[in-house]
Structure formats: C-alpha cells, structure tokens
Amino acid sequence: xxxxxxxxxxxxxxxxxxxxxxxxxxxxxxxxxxxxxxxxxxxxxxxxxxxxxxxxxxxxxxxxxxxxxxxxxxxxxxxxxxxxxxxxxxxxxxxxxxxxxxxxxxxxxxx
Amino acid sequence: xxxxxxxxxxxxxxxxxxxxxxxxxxxxxxxxxxxxxxxxxxxxxxxxxxxxxxxxxxxxxxxxxxxxxxxxxxxxxxxxxxxxxxxxxxxxxxxxxxxxxxxxxxxxxxxxx
Numbered sequence: 001x002x003x004x005x006x007x008x009x010x011x012x013x014x015x016x017x018x019x020x021x022x023x024x025x026x027x028x029x030x031x032x033x034x035x036x037x038x039x040x041x042x043x044x045x046x047x048x049x050x051x052x053x054x055x056x057x058x059x060x061x062x063x064x065x066x067x068x069x070x071x072x073x074x075x076x077x078x079x080x081x082x083x084x085x086x087x088x089x090x091x092x093x094x095x096x097x098x099x100x101x102x103x104x105x106x107x108x109x110x111x
Numbered sequence: 112x113x114x115x116x117x118x119x120x121x122x123x124x125x126x127x128x129x130x131x132x133x134x135x136x137x138x139x140x141x142x143x144x145x146x147x148x149x150x151x152x153x154x155x156x157x158x159x160x161x162x163x164x165x166x167x168x169x170x171x172x173x174x175x176x177x178x179x180x181x182x183x184x185x186x187x188x189x190x191x192x193x194x195x196x197x198x199x200x201x202x203x204x205x206x207x208x209x210x211x212x213x214x215x216x217x218x219x220x221x222x223x224x
Contacts, residue, residue, distance in 0.1 A: 041199075046213060102153055
C-alpha cells in the first residue's frame with residue numbers, strides 16, 4: 001500500500017460547484033498534513049496546512065480524520081482558476097523532515 | 112524577493128552526457144531537497160541535505176549525485192542520463208524546525224535525446 005494515496009481524477013465540475021477530494025495515508029504516526037496546488041508544468045505551491053480541528057481559508061476547507069487516516073479538501077463555488085492538480089502531502093513524525101507527496105488529484109472546472 | 116531559483120529552466124542533454132542542474136535559495140533554510148517528477152506522478156524525493164549532512168533515499172539510482180557547497184547552493188549531477196531520466200526536477204527548501212515544505216523552485220525540465 002502506498003504511503004499516501006489519492007484518486008487521480010480528473011474531477012470535471014461546472015463553475016460554482018462544490019467538489020471534495022480525499023487523501024488516505026498509511027502511517028498512523030504521520031504528524032503534519034498539507035494540500036499543495038500544482039498548475040500544469042509548474043512547481044507545487046502550498047495551498048493550506050491541515051489542522052486537527054479542521055480549517056478554512058475562503059472557499060477552501062480542509063479536514064483531518066485521524067481515526068480513518070485521511071484528509072480532505074473541499075472547494076466551494078468552484079472557479080475556472082481552480083483548475084489544477086491538488087497534491088496531498090503528509091509528513092512523518094519522529095524528527096524526520098521528509099514529507100511524502102501523493103500523486104495528486106486533477107480538477108477541471110468548466111464554464 | 113526571497114526565493115528558490117533553479118537554472119536552467121529547460122535543459123536538453125544527450126543520452127549518456129553528464130548534466131548538472133543548479134538550485135539556489137535566499138531564504139537561508141537549513142534543508143534543501145531534490146525531487147524528480149514525471150508526468151502525472153507524485154514528486155519523488157531523490158535526496159536532501161540537512162545543512163551539510165547528505166541523505167540519500169534508498170531507491171535513488173547511483174547515477175544521481177548531489178553537492179551542497181554552501182547554504183545557498185545545491186547541485187544535482189546526473190552522471191549518465193538515460194531516456195528514463197527525462198522529467199521535471201524540483202528543488203525545495205525548508206527550515207529545520209518547519210513542519211513541512213514551504214518553498215519550491217520553478218523546476219528544471221530535463222529532456223534526454
């Protein structure tokens with residue numbers, strides 16, 4: 001089983017839709033969680049960290065479910081500019097500085 | 112602006128011809144990473160430096176080497192590139208006490224002919 005797994009998609013949604021992605025992780029000792037956004041042929045950029053209590057940043061909401069070992073990203077009122085690949089990143093505990101990336105979920109928002 | 116810079120942005124090399132990719136940072140971060148990313152795949156960590164301490168991932172081929180002459184610079188050397196080494200190579204940095212990566216360079220897209 002891969003350490004971090006994501007449905008690659010693509011998720012094809014109309015403007016204004018609400019869309020949610022999940023990401024599962026296998027290491028129960030994982031400590032830190034992030035969502036990154038990667039546009040085509042560009043570098044990943046941090047979208048938001050994921051906190052235990054869940055957190056929101058504008059139209060984006062991130063949740064962590066430690067019992068089931070997954071994190072989620074919810075995007076409300078999708079915009080065309082949200083079209084990108086969303087990478088889930090999980091960092092192990094124990095003093096390691098090495099985050100593990102999922103392969104990403106592709107989102108296409110159409111008019 | 113403080114940033115992570117990678118040069119060149121696009122590199123074409125011939126099969127078997129050594130190539131060096133460079134990364135520099137003005138963030139004064141302790142940790143520097145090299146990732147390889149192929150199309151529709153997750154970035155794959157090749158190695159990282161914590162200050163001068165080099166850490167190689169177990170499955171990184173010997174063909175890939177790295178140097179970090181000072182805090183600001185890190186190089187990726189591919190000794191004998193094969194067609195399978197064509198990819199985007201991403202450099203990233205973080206502070207030692209950071210909880211995760213923060214800054215990626217724009218990447219170098221390597222083509223092997």
